[in-house]
Amino acid sequence: MLLVIISLLLIIAAPVLQIIFSILRIMRKTSLPLIVTMALSIIVGIGFSIIATNISVLSHETSRTHCFTPETALFLGGVLLITIMAPVTFIISYVIYIVKQKRQQPTIN
Numbered sequence: 001m002l003l004v005i006i007s008l009l010l011i012i013a014a015p016v017l018q019i020i021f022s023i024l025r026i027m028r029k030t031s032l033p034l035i036v037t038m039a040l041s042i043i044v045g046i047g048f049s050i051i052a053t054n055i056s057v058l059s060h061e062t063s064r065t066h067c068f069t070p071e072t073a074l075f076l077g078g079v080l081l082i083t084i085m086a087p088v089t090f091i092i093s094y095v096i097y098i099v100k101q102k103r104q105q106p107t108i109n
Contacts (some may be wrong), residue, residue, distance in 0.1 A: 003059040007052035022093035045082030080081030
């Protein structure tokens, strides 16, 4: 059961990290561009999906189950989640970043 929880936490870790780094970029706490944050999130998300799938396979080695459909679904679900969430988070963060920059520009009268 613990391995299943670790697998699920790994699946959601990449989108959460992207949201955190996007917030830091909007607040100007980091100079990492949003597009780099998105690319890293996709790479890390796919890597975490592979690791989560391997952890799930290890938990099945102790049982007599030979069907790996849940592991395949876990991997594809993780890849689908990061493939959808990364661009959506990037677009929302980029719009917020641009709006915030425009509000902070001094107006010339």
